[in-house]
Amino acid sequence: MDLENALNYRRAVRVFDKNKPIDPERVEHCLELATLAPSSSNMQLWEFYQITQPELMAEISKACLGQTATETAAEIVVFVTRQDLYRKRARFVLDFERGNVRRNSPKERQDKRIKDRELYYGKLMPFLYARCFGILGMLRTLLAQAIGLFRPIVREVSECDMRATVHKSCALAAQTFMIAMACEGYDTCPLEGFDSRRIKKLLRLPRRAGINMIIPCGIRDGEKGIWGERGRVPFDEVYHRI
Ligand SMILES: Cc1cc2nc3c(=O)[nH]c(=O)nc-3n(C[C@H](O)[C@H](O)[C@H](O)COP(=O)(O)O)c2cc1C
Known part of the structure; x- marks a missing residue:
């Protein structure tokens, strides 16, 4: 299937055919492809839980308000945000970037580039992702407002904003997964x-983890699987070429 066909094929399926199993290994592979999604600063503050145990699926389905999609799914995937892992992930990306620069940058630029990345992942990322009852976010916002008087700066740095940042990236992984599926x-x-x-x-999961999206999976139950035609707002209402 090429990309356009896959995008046309993907629908929000509300009823799966219980007699048609899917291969858990293929689903796992689609989750591996989902990690190719871009993420803010490449922080990858996500985790994926592929649920195949029938008992746990039944419990998850109850927590999904008993929706038919989860009730009839062959498997359920839970996309989880892990903002709490920001230090670990920043260390990982920094270590990776050190090697990346050494392997791919001109010799004379390497030291400067590594220093920049140390500042970015060693200081800026921990500063941006840290949380403390909204207080750190308020400080960051004030600082951004002050600096913003003199030069352009990212202003969405409150604790609420950073939560949105993490969910945004995780949702891209979820969409990549659905297209791969x-x-x-x-x-x-x-x-x-x-x-x-x-x-x-x-x-x-720890208290600070977030549930981004839950994605029941399977094979659609024929016509019953989807709720009729696909509805989209007219393209010229949402498209602006400037
Ligand atoms: C973030 C998000 C949350 C959604 N939540 C639900 C949900 O709880 N239950 C449901 O039946 N559909 C849910 N949907 C599916 C949408 O209703 C569906 O994607 C939309 O109607 C467009 O239909 P299509 O995906 O078939 O094109 C959700 C979609 C998104 C992107």
Whole structure:
């Protein structure tokens, strides 16, 4: 399937055919492809949980308000945000970047580039992602406002903003996963109708983890699988060429 066909094929499937299994290895491969999605500063503050155990799936489905998509799914994938892992991920990316620069940058530029990355991942990232009851976010916002008087600067740095940043990147991984699944001829349905506290408890996730999207997977149950035609706002209402 080429990309355009896959995008046309992908629908939010609400009823899966319980008699048509899917290959967990293929689903895992689609999740591996999902990691190719871009993420803010390449921080990859995400985790994916592929649920195949029927008992756990039933519990997850209850926490998804008993939606038919989860009730009939062959497997369920949970996309989780892990902002709390920002130090670990920043260290990983910094280590990777040191090697990357050594391997790929001209000799005379290497020291400067490594120093820049040390500043970025060693100081700026921990400063931006740290949370403390909204206080750190307020300080960052004030600082951005002050610096913004003199030069352009990213202003979305409150704790709420950073949470959105992490969810944004995770959602790109979720979409990449759904497209990869469509290419396999597998169906999905992105869900945000769930009780995040219950899901976190079921997956034994820390309090600071977030549930980004839950994606039941399987093969659509024929015509019943989708709720009719696809509805989109007219393109000229959303498209602006300037
Ligand atoms: C973030 C997000 C959350 C969604 N949550 C639900 C949900 O809880 N239940 C549901 O049935 N569909 C859910 N959907 C599916 C949308 O309703 C669906 O994508 C939309 O109607 C467009 O249909 P299509 O995906 O078939 O093109 C969600 C979609 C997104 C992107």
